[in-house]
Structure formats: structure tokens, C-alpha cells
Amino acid sequence: MTAAPLGRRIALSASGDATPSSSDAELEEWWLSRPRHELLSVDRTGFDATDQWYFSADTGDLAHRSGGFFSVRGLEASDSGRTVHQPAIHQSEIGVLGILVKEIAGVPHFLMQAKFEPGNVNLRQLSPTVQATKSNYTAVHGGRSTPYMEYFRAPRPGRVLSDVLQSEQGEWFWHKHNRNIVVEVPPDTEVPARQDHRWCTLAQIHRMLHRDNVVNMDTRTVLSTLPVERADAPEGADPFTRALYRSYEDASLHSMTEVLSWFTEAKAVNEARSRLVPLGGLAGWERTDDEIRPLRHAGFHIIMVSVRARIREVDSWVQPLLAPTGPGFAAFLVKDIDGVLHVLVRSRAEPGTRDGVEMAPTVQDSPSAAALGRTEPYADEVRTRGRVLYDNLLSEEGGRFHHAQTRYRIVEATPELSTEVPEDFCWVTVAQLMELVRHGRYLNIEARTLLLCVHTLG
Numbered sequence: 001m002t003a004a005p006l007g008r009r010i011a012l013s014a015s016g017d018a019t020p021s022s023s024d025a026e027l028e029e030w031w032l033s034r035p036r037h038e039l040l041s042v043d044r045t046g047f048d049a050t051d052q053w054y055f056s057a058d059t060g061d062l063a064h065r066s067g068g069f070f071s072v073r074g075l076e077a078s079d080s081g082r083t084v085h086q087p088a089i090h091q092s093e094i095g096v097l098g099i100l101v102k103e104i105a106g107v108p109h110f111l112m113q114a115k116f117e118p119g120n121v122n123l124r125q126l127s128p129t130v131q132a133t134k135s136n137y138t139a140v141h142g143g144r145s146t147p148y149m150e151y152f153r154a155p156r157p158g159r160v161l162s163d164v165l166q167s168e169q170g171e172w173f174w175h176k177h178n179r180n181i182v183v184e185v186p187p188d189t190e191v192p193a194r195q196d197h198r199w200c201t202l203a204q205i206h207r208m209l210h211r212d213n214v215v216n217m218d219t220r221t222v223l224s225t226l227p228v229e230r231a232d233a234p235e236g237a238d239p240f241t242r243a244l245y246r247s248y249e250d251a252s253l254h255s256m257t258e259v260l261s262w263f264t265e266a267k268a269v270n271e272a273r274s275r276l277v278p279l280g281g282l283a284g285w286e287r288t289d290d291e292i293r294p295l296r297h298a299g300f301h302i303i304m305v306s307v308r309a310r311i312r313e314v315d316s317w318v319q320p321l322l323a324p325t326g327p328g329f330a331a332f333l334v335k336d337i338d339g340v341l342h343v344l345v346r347s348r349a350e351p352g353t354r355d356g357v358e359m360a361p362t363v364q365d366s367p368s369a370a371a372l373g374r375t376e377p378y379a380d381e382v383r384t385r386g387r388v389l390y391d392n393l394l395s396e397e398g399g400r401f402h403h404a405q406t407r408y409r410i411v412e413a414t415p416e417l418s419t420e421v422p423e424d425f426c427w428v429t430v431a432q433l434m435e436l437v438r439h440g441r442y443l444n445i446e447a448r449t450l451l452l453c454v455h456t457l458g
Helices: 006-014 024-033 202-208 217-224 239-246 256-269 379-385 430-437 445-454
Strands: 040-045 053-055 062-064 071-079 082-090 095-104 107-116 124-127 130-132 159-167 177-185 197-200 273-277 285-287 291-294 300-309 316-324 328-337 340-349 357-360 363-365 387-395 405-412 425-429
Touching: 006 107, 006 202, 024 197, 024 202, 053 316, 082 273, 082 285, 095 217, 107 202, 124 217, 159 445, 177 217, 197 202, 202 217, 217 387, 217 445, 239 328, 239 340, 256 340, 256 357, 256 425, 256 430, 328 379, 328 445, 340 430, 357 445, 363 379, 379 405, 387 445, 405 445, 425 430, 430 445
Parallel strands: 095 177, 328 405
Antiparallel strands: 040 300, 053 062, 062 071, 071 082, 071 273, 095 107, 095 130, 107 124, 107 197, 159 177, 285 291, 291 300, 300 316, 328 340, 328 363, 340 357, 340 425, 387 405
């Protein structure tokens, strides 16, 4: 096993100088060869299309008869004198999002999967080696076993590089967590890539992140937990690049103790409250034969889909999906402060978040945020004023959401923007974000995606 520091090895894999085992052209040929509509189909259907999903006579909750998978329940959220009622996805079991790493010709490669999810806008996206709920890998559905699962359950062959429970969308999930785990096997270990899997360098994945709807949410959150160590900026680099490279070091406007104290204060004074309530009779919502829909704008509805997929653990099934009415928006505002690039994060309360508050992007809009009374002080700065460094439309979780997409953007602030910020905002460095993301319940899913996107800059 290589003795070089992990962050340096991750940086090597992310470098354009690293030689991949498959060229970009070969990866693209493999990607385009993966089956799409000829083997996969997703169609709207009604609640009566299956007897496996039912509405509880007591609560009206939508649940699976196995007791596994997930359920759709009611959620009541109160904040600043405003109360909102909406459906939410409740999935108490913890799934596994695992990526396998192996050195090939001295360069760390990541075993990635072209995986179909029923809610994806383009059906299949670049996914972790393993992306499985507990119901999947314990075969509650009676389907086929999950390939490579043995590397992500103890006792396992290989060495754990990262292992942390991370939250998912707090506006739509109730207390949802998944295990984000990266495991490395020795270079001489035989790990054949199956037909839907390929070994990729991090640089190749980063390039795919600059294409809309290719790298899925689960890949983004797992890779965000890995440290990246950057050396000095290249000779002749522009001021932004030099500041970016320094952001991976120790210099910062606020010490980590100060950042943690700011965040602890935000959690301590948070007055937002939420609880699960029966779905049946949920105020402001109605159930028809094929959807649960709001009586006024709420940003999403619940639909049922019929799925046929001859390349999944189960060939066909019916399930509910949460369907947003439009794309969301999430942006990091960055600024050179004393020669070091800083990122502006916000403490954000979301009704389904287990701890109430997590660190979020500078600006985070979603189709349902307006109902909760969100205001975004830096919206103009990231939408019209600053210099755009990254801007792509990326899909959210395709197993529970239907065509959920977010416009992710990184924007360099205008020079006149003050470093003085409202009390729920804080300037942090990339190094501080990388330290925080190694632990659960700090960065929300949108902030973790943007952290990974920052690594693609410079």
C-alpha cells in the first residue's frame, strides 16, 4: 500500500498529468454503449397499479407492505410564525454509497458505475461502485445480489479511506442519512470491472462534472468526503488560481474553533420546529387516483411510476416518486481575502434535517423553499454580478425524486463586496470545508456537491 499522504494521492488522481487506464474517448464509447430506453422504461401510473404499496387506514401514509424501502408521510414545519404542511419521504434505514479505489500504474482509480435510476432525467448516470439501500442489499425485494457489496461491510478486504454518515435533502426527506464510504484495495488485488463498471481517475470524473446530468448525487457526496492536497500554484498563475491554491492550506479569516462556535450558536438559537404528522387529510393537499398534489403552489407533488429495467436487481416494479415542479439553484460565493480564497457558507434550517441546521451554500433556492419563507441576501451577487466560475445543471437523487435537478454555480464576488456578513453567514476556506465534511451533520448535500465542484477549478 502506498505510503504517500492520502490528500496528495487524491490530488495525483485529480491531476491532468495522471495517465488513466482508459482514455476519455474509451470511457465515452463505454458510456454511450450503456443501455437506455431499449432496456429501461419509466411511465406514470396510478396508486391502484400495485398491491405492494398501500395507504394506511389509520394515518393515510403511503407505505410498502414489506415494511422496508420507504414511506411517504406528512410533515409539519414551523418557523418565524409560519407553519407549512407537506408530504415527506421517510426512510429510516441507512443505505450504502460506496466507491472502490485501486492504484493502477501508480495512479488511484475509482470504480464507477453507469447506473439506471427511475427518476433520472436521462435514466442512467455515473454512480458509485455500490449504491444500495438496506432493502436492496438484504434482498427484501427478492432480487439479485448487489455486486461488490463485500467491500463495504465489515469484515472487508481493503482499507477504509473515508467513512461517514451524511444527510440528504432536508426539505424533502425526514432525517435521511446514508453511509458514504471509500475503500481502497491493494494494487495487486484482482477486482474485475463488470459490464456496467469502469475504472476512472478523479480527473476524468471532474471533467464529467462539467457536463449536465452526468455525475449523480451519490457520487458527488461520496467523493466530497476525500481530502485533496494541493501544492503551490503553478508558476505564472493568475491571482485567482494562487488564492484558490492557498485556500487548501491553513491560512483563514476565522480559526476552526471560531467556525465551529459560529455553527454551534446557529444550532443553539434555531427556533424552527418540525414533526411527522399523518399524510391523510394533510392541510393544503389532496389525493387523486395518481398523485398527491398541493391545493396551492408548494413546489412538488407525489406521483406513482411503473418501472421496467432488465439491468437492475429486480426487472419491474411500481413506486412513488417526489416530483419537483422545476429546478433548484445552489451557489457558492467565493472571495479573495488577504490572498486566500474563501467560501461564504450559511447556517440553514430545513424541516427534515436531524440536527435542525447544517451549513449550506451561500444561496440555495428550491421549488419548495418559498413556502418556508426563505430569503436569499446574496441572490443578486451570484445571479447577475459576480464572475461565474462553474455553472452546470446536476441531478438530485434519482431513486426517490422524479427529474429533480439543481443549477449549481460557483461565483467570484465583485471586489466591492464586504467581508462583513449577516450573523447566519461565515467565510471559510476550502481546507476548513474539507475538515468539516469528514464528519456528519455539518455540510448539507448541496454544499458537499459544490465543494467537489470547487476541486475542479484551477
